[in-house]
Amino acid sequence: MVEFRSLTRRSLLLMLCAASGGLGAATRALAKSSKAAAAYRGAPNGRQSCANCAYFNPPSGCGVVSGPVSARGWCNLWG
């Protein structure tokens, strides 16, 4: 346990830098997949398509795959 009164300005700055590095890693972990990585295609997979996927943001957005997608498309992250 670090006692607050013993912290110098320098050690506080180092702790803030470490914390911001952790946030950067978390942000990268939440980055969207590329279409290639998700095996996106512009055609549905049976009854599964972007239009009935929980990640679809009409008219052409996706919460987990980068770039525009078609409502008639599909990828292996469908859910």
Ligand code: SF4
């Ligand atoms: S996760 Fe895949 S199937 Fe679902 S909306 Fe995004 S691109 Fe389409």
